[in-house]
Amino acid sequence: MNTALVALWGLLLGASILWYGFLVFHVGWKAGREIRDLTATLGAADRPPPERR
Amino acid sequence: MKLTLLDWSIILVYLAGCLAAGLWMRRFVRGVQDFAVAGREMDVNLGIASLAATELGLVTIMYTAQLGYEKGFAGAAIGVIMWLVMWFVGRTGFVIGPLRASGIMTIPELFEKRFSPRVRWLAGLFVVLGGLLNMGIFLRLGGEFLVHAIGLPPGALEWTMTALLGLVLLYTALGGMLSVLVTDYLQFLVMGVGIVVTSVLVLVQIGWTPLTAGLEAAWGAGQLKGHPYNPLHESSFGWGYLLWQFVFQLAVVTTWQTQISRVLSARNADTARTMYRRTAFYFVGRFLLPGLWGAAACVWFAAQGGLPEGLTSLTAMPHFLGVVLPAGLIGLVVAAMLAAEMSTDSGYMLTWATVIYNDLVAPCLKRPLTPPAQLRLTRALVVAIAVFLLFYGLWYELPGNAWDYLAVTGNIYLASVFTLLVAGLYWPRANATGAVAALVLGAVGPVAFLVLGQRLAIAPEVAGASSFTLAALGMVVGSLLSPARPVRS
Numbered sequence: 001m002n003t004a005l006v007a008l009w010g011l012l013l014g015a016s017i018l019w020y021g022f023l024v025f026h027v028g029w030k031a032g033r034e035i036r037d038l039t040a041t042l043g044a045a046d047r048p049p050p051e052r053r
Numbered sequence: 054m055k056l057t058l059l060d061w062s063i064i065l066v067y068l069a070g071c072l073a074a075g076l077w078m079r080r081f082v083r084g085v086q087d088f089a090v091a092g093r094e095m096d097v098n099l100g101i102a103s104l105a106a107t108e109l110g111l112v113t114i115m116y117t118a119q120l121g122y123e124k125g126f127a128g129a130a131i132g133v134i135m136w137l138v139m140w141f142v143g144r145t146g147f148v149i150g151p152l153r154a155s156g157i158m159t160i161p162e163l164f165e166k167r168f169s170p171r172v173r174w175l176a177g178l179f180v181v182l183g184g185l186l187n188m189g190i191f192l193r194l195g196g197e198f199l200v201h202a203i204g205l206p207p208g209a210l211e212w213t214m215t216a217l218l219g220l221v222l223l224y225t226a227l228g229g230m231l232s233v234l235v236t237d238y239l240q241f242l243v244m245g246v247g248i249v250v251t252s253v254l255v256l257v258q259i260g261w262t263p264l265t266a267g268l269e270a271a272w273g274a275g276q277l278k279g280h281p282y283n284p285l286h287e288s289s290f291g292w293g294y295l296l297w298q299f300v301f302q303l304a305v306v307t308t309w310q311t312q313i314s315r316v317l318s319a320r321n322a323d324t325a326r327t328m329y330r331r332t333a334f335y336f337v338g339r340f341l342l343p344g345l346w347g348a349a350a351c352v353w354f355a356a357q358g359g360l361p362e363g364l365t366s367l368t369a370m371p372h373f374l375g376v377v378l379p380a381g382l383i384g385l386v387v388a389a390m391l392a393a394e395m396s397t398d399s400g401y402m403l404t405w406a407t408v409i410y411n412d413l414v415a416p417c418l419k420r421p422l423t424p425p426a427q428l429r430l431t432r433a434l435v436v437a438i439a440v441f442l443l444f445y446g447l448w449y450e451l452p453g454n455a456w457d458y459l460a461v462t463g464n465i466y467l468a469s470v471f472t473l474l475v476a477g478l479y480w481p482r483a484n485a486t487g488a489v490a491a492l493v494l495g496a497v498g499p500v501a502f503l504v505l506g507q508r509l510a511i512a513p514e515v516a517g518a519s520s521f522t523l524a525a526l527g528m529v530v531g532s533l534l535s536p537a538r539p540v541r542s
Contacts, residue, residue, distance in 0.1 A: 002269070002282055002283075005126075005282035005283055006265050006282055009126040009129070009282060009341075010261065012129075012133070012337055012341055013126075013252075013341055013342075013345060015334075015337075016334075016337050016338035016341050016342055017249055017252055017253065017338070017342070019334050019335065019338060020245050020248055020249050020335070020338050020342070021245070021249050023101070023105070023245060023335065024241075024242055024245035024246055024249070026098075027098045027101050027102050027241070028102075028238075028241075028242050028245075030097075030098035031098040031099040031101070031102045031238050031241075032238070034095075034096040034097075034098055034099040035099060035234075035235055035238060037096070038091070038094050038095070038096070038099065038231075038234075039078075039081060041092075041094055042081040042087070042092055042094065042231070043080075043081060
């Protein structure tokens with residue numbers, strides 16, 4: 001019982017470390033571009049007043 | 054542990070970068086909608102970074118490490134439940150789909166459309182009460198980490214956390230959600246690197262086999278409060294608690310205003326659902342990685358002959374990290390933990406201030422405020438919440454462990470507002486009478502735990518489950534006993 005549970009937690013632990021590492025690079029790259037687009041949209045002089053969206 | 058010049062440089066560069074980015078976003082704020090929901094321009098990846106950063110605070114790291122210290126890896130079972138629930142909500146769009154489509158800024162706003170203005174105001178009160186009490190211990194627990202990890206003198210805790218809160222307050226009050234999103238992004242990156250590096254170093258220091266063997270030995274010697282691997286074991290959470298957690302976490306991911314504010318800031322409902330699905334597995338690590346640090350601290354201190362005087366299951370992990378992490382890396386870890394604290398504080402302050410303005414103050418005004426006055430008022434509320442945090446955080450004494458406190462205070466509004474949301478969105482017969490009954494009855498269990506929890510032995514799952522049951526009963530009985538009215542919106 002314990003061996004299977006230890007293996008399960010070990011698997012989840014390894015997957016979590018890998019997932020966090022992957023997200024830092026993947027989301028880091030893509031979200032950086034989204035911030036650039038967001039500021040471009042919000043900075044546009046002709047955008048409608050925010051209360052109408 | 055003493056910080057080196059390199060450590061201090063990392064911390065200062067990080068803090069300066071956050072402040073600069075936060076203040077820079079102020080120029081894009083043109084109204085309350087920009088301030089509260091970033092003009093609804095947030096895309097998937099920025100949403101993932103912001104959601105992950107806000108929901109993984111230093112307080113989270115402290116209480117999940119405490120669970121790891123007391124219950125071993127089984128303590129992370131709650132994270133697994135949260136993963137499954139979050140993925141389910143992202144896959145089906147349960148609650149979050151119609152919420153985003155409704156175009157509201159806060160959850161209580163929906164209740165005015167669906168029930169009545171009175172229900173909106175009352176729900177706003179419960180949301181703010183539960184949210185602020187929940188947030189009250191963030192600073193204290195964050196400060197405890199710094200005291201034990203880097204050896205700050207205990208008297209410096211208040212001043213350090215006050216200065217940190219002041220910095221967060223500056224960019225949050227000026228730039229609102231736009232500043233929060235960009236600083237969350239930076240904090241997500243620093244925090245992610247810090248958590249991965251710390252976890253790997255802890256595993257290298259202790260070793261997987263000695264760690265698992267040490268946990269079994271600690272369990273056999275009665276040093277752990279629960280079975281280290283089996284969350285269903287009677288000494289661990291058990292079936293009842295875990296079943297309650299499924300309901301509780303479903304309420305959290307569909308109702309907790311700081312999570313929902315990301316849903317409402319998203320470009321559309323599909324963006325929000327994708328954000329949920331892709332963030333879901335992050336919540337396993339949110340419990341498991343700090344839980345690993347806590348479990349490792351348990352094994353390490355057991356090998357040293359037990360916890361030294363003055364340390365508890367809550368403060369063992371930061372003390373352990375301060376001892377085992379090599380000099381030169383502690384700066385990165387402290388910056389990561391500061392990132393965790395700052396992203397959570399900023400997101401929470403903004404969220405509760407928005408609810409107070411939008412649902413408690415604005416409905417009571419005879420004449421609507423001008424947009425600049427709305428902004429000034431919302432900013433003033435952010436400042437007021439920061440002042441509350443400083444004072445409440447310094448004197449409140451936890452009645453149990455940190456996780457139970459957070460779960461129970463969150464329940465003050467989670468049970469009732471979740472019931473209102475589900476009934477309001479999916480049960481046409483629900484009406485304002487049922488909504489008021491659900492709000493009042495749902496708060497009874499958690500308030501009883503907070504007031505009487507120290508004197509009477511009320512189990513947290515009993516307080517929590519009773520609040521969900523009472524809220525549902527109030528909604529069903531109240532709605533059926535009062536005349537059916539046409540749905541308002």
